[in-house]
Amino acid sequence: MPLTLVLVACVSAFISTVAYLFWRRMNYWRQRGIPHDEPSYLYGSFHRLTKAFGYSEILRSMYERFKYSGPFCGYYFFQRPAVMVLDMELVKNILIKDFANFSDRGLFHNKRDDPLTGHLFFVDGSKWRILHGKLSPIFSEYKVRGMFPYVRNVALQMVDVLNELVKRGSSIEVKELMGRYTTDVIGKCALGIECNSLKNPNAECRTIGRRISTDRRHGLLVSALIEGFPKLARLLRMAVTHPDIEKFFMRLVRENVEYRQKNNVRGNDLMNLLMELSKSKNLRYDENDEFKGLTVEEMTAQAFFFFAAGSEKSSATLSYTLYELALQPELQERLRCEVNETLEQHDNELTYECLNEMQYMKQVLAETLRKYPVLPHLARQALHDYVVPGHPKYVIPAGMLVTIPVVGIHYDAEIYPNPELFDPERFTPERMKLREKIEWLPFGDGPRKCIGFRFGHMEMSVALVYLMQHFRFSVSAMTKSGKRLPKNGIFLKVERV
Template sequence: MPVLYTLTVFEVLTSVFTALLIIIILYYKWCFTYWKSRNIPPTRKPKIPFGTLIYPFLETPVHIAIAIKNAYDNLKKRSCKHGGGFLFLTPKYVLVDPGYIKNILQKDFEYFSERAFYYNEKDDPISANLFAISGEKWRTFRTHLSPAFTSGKMKMMFSNMLKCSNEMVNAVLKNENKKALDVIDITESFTIDVIGSCGFGIDCNSFKNSNAEFKEQGKKAFRMYPFRILKIFLGFYCPKIADFLGVTLFGRESNNFFIKIVKDTIKFREDNNVNRQDLLQLLIELRNQQILKSQEKVFTIKEITAQVFIFFAAGFETSSTTLSFCLYELALHEDIQNKLRDEINTVLNVHNRHLTYEAIMDMKYMGQVVDETLRKYPPVPYISRRCVKDYIIPNTVIKIDKGIEALIPIMALHHDSEYYPEPEKFIPERFSDEEKQKRLPFTYLPFGEGPRLCIGKRFGLLQTKVGLAVLLKHFKFSLHGKTKVPLQIEPFSFTLLAKSGIFLDVEDIIAK
């Protein structure tokens, strides 16, 4: 009789584990053939389990936009117009050629109309906002909200912006820390007050109360902590699992806070017959029209709140970081700071020392300084589009499959020495009319492009310029030793942020 060999529990477990490991490795290897089989060059050699874009634990953590920039630089070195990478197992299509970028963002928009952004309408209503949604609902909101951002509307909002900027000056004057002023904190308070006032008629009081609720809520929307990073990861890279688990990006407290504000404001306006020219009013009118026409679909308070929330969230952080990066560069370059202050004073003299909308429009060098800030530090350093139907790249036989996410590397384009020689230098002259004319289209994209271009571009630029004009008129800025030069970028953040903050010394030049 043959002797049966009995396996120990340890041997069984080891065999199962080894078999599983082999299956996983083979599966990974098979997935990693995706781009090669489509004739698209790899961004770099994929590694199990991370793919190509990031190697946690193996490389120093960087912002995902820097990882995408590295992929872009690698492809460009090999003269590739595009490439394929992997985030873990998920293929990501990386664009290099501005012509291809133009096709995706503009010409062939019908193939790339969605932003690959996770949202959960049921459990996290504020996540289902204009930035994240797509299809007919996006189109309806976009069409009805665009009129809020015409230059006429900007002119109407100007006095409110100016009021908030004066509060900022008072806050700096009263600030005991004129040495080492926390510039990010001051500019955040300013842009929160502006969006609260111009967007929703709400006084956010961020300067009077450093823990003001709006400021707290706004910061919470962008704050990263390990559990949140995990949720974002699941939402963006395993959306089916995230859907199944009901993952939320914003907490219940944030949802309740914004829903209550919108409900109370609508009630107040209806009870008191108040009609303001702001974003919330447009949404109220849109809803009233739908009710009047007995339309099948009437936007709910939650849907309206989601739009209010995104205007608030997208509107304050992007402009405040622009303003603070700009002040940092001006502190580093005294000559540019002086030239800009001279322009502000010259233009103000022409406008009877009044800072008006027209005066801001007349400040040409100011425009160049802000444009150069947005080039060097694009607050939204990359954007994405999801392919919604199979797409053949024009003049090729290469197919991009439905479902693939295309990454448009804004930061990489802005730092490409072919388009911007000596990209690490801060040179506002790059944005003179003459230089702008020479530049290849789709190589400067701080606000994105095409039908999903930033809806608040005018608003963002205006509030940045108003803040800058008022601050430079009153103060001289220089670098404080606490600020790291060159600035380091915070790796775990949606937008581009200075890792260790920006601290400047401030000198009151009006009092002198």
């Protein structure tokens, strides 16, 4: 047989095999007879993804369509068959009871070529276990209480800035202002640096903070392929973090570490803890690979994630809270009364204890986090095949991505009647007793729950105390009220109380 013919045969065999494997992958759920969302070959279940109809909307619609079909339904996380859990008992099993089998997230990360992805949220297996044990104490009650005075100072600076803005005009974009506040807070508490973004909206930290949530290294298609084939993407040495963001954090941490080492500075912050971990000699990543302490890249990855989580998630939640309170002035007034009464009982000084006494504040934040969960879904990956108890046909195979549709659960009318309504009464202690704890998941649950939840809560409550004490918020002509959150920023009318 001529050589060209052999070559053609080999190439066709290769293409046919790849095409067959791809077809088999995209027909995974059909072949098993499990109800599923019909995928597109390029984007899986996310082919309808647009700016207006995002992940949240797609997940919610899938949850609603398949809710009564079984304990889970199938879908395609781009080209990756995945499970969406529909039954609350199964949610509990995956997050808590059978956590040992679902301790990984299984999301793309590539420490070698994209060092900022080597953080606690992305790493799995024994690396996660060791890092989690070392990093979670930084957000203990004791440590968070220690950070409180600093947070209070930044919140007071925010009041000054807002006072100035109100003098110039009453319609204010609150999302950006909240972003400046949370950037200064997390910059100091996590990295030990003064970001100064309240004083200077164009401060470098803030500009980068804004870019973390918008700038991607690749477009949707390449990102889809990376998430669809994370192992292959790692093999091909792909990266997802934007190079400018990587450069900024690498420089920031390197300079910070050098400065502290040279001047023998010991801050009471995360950077200090990370520096101690970098020297640690007695930890192991796994049986074969001795862990000799964090490298600068690994330290930077943690610092980067803490910065991103601490600035964007809390500022988004704060601005949604202000938006809802502007739409319902009577709720705002109730919160203001609680703040004023509590402060009066404490000689007009905000203490850490005051926050615990503000029950309505807790309810308002809980309801905002229900209506606007910052992560619309939680991700886990099965380590071994898992047969859903009581449903032998429903098997979650080893390696399968498992999605807990937080947004679907939070908008389930059987759990939260009239889910579009912002109603903090859903979170009174009495009403909460009537619901399963697992039905409210803005911070996740189980051993992989958010470790920064206490800090995030404190940071948001302190801001709200001062905002309610000094200002009144109402809907401005630039913010159309309605079912959907305004996409062009949250402009509110702000007056001094």
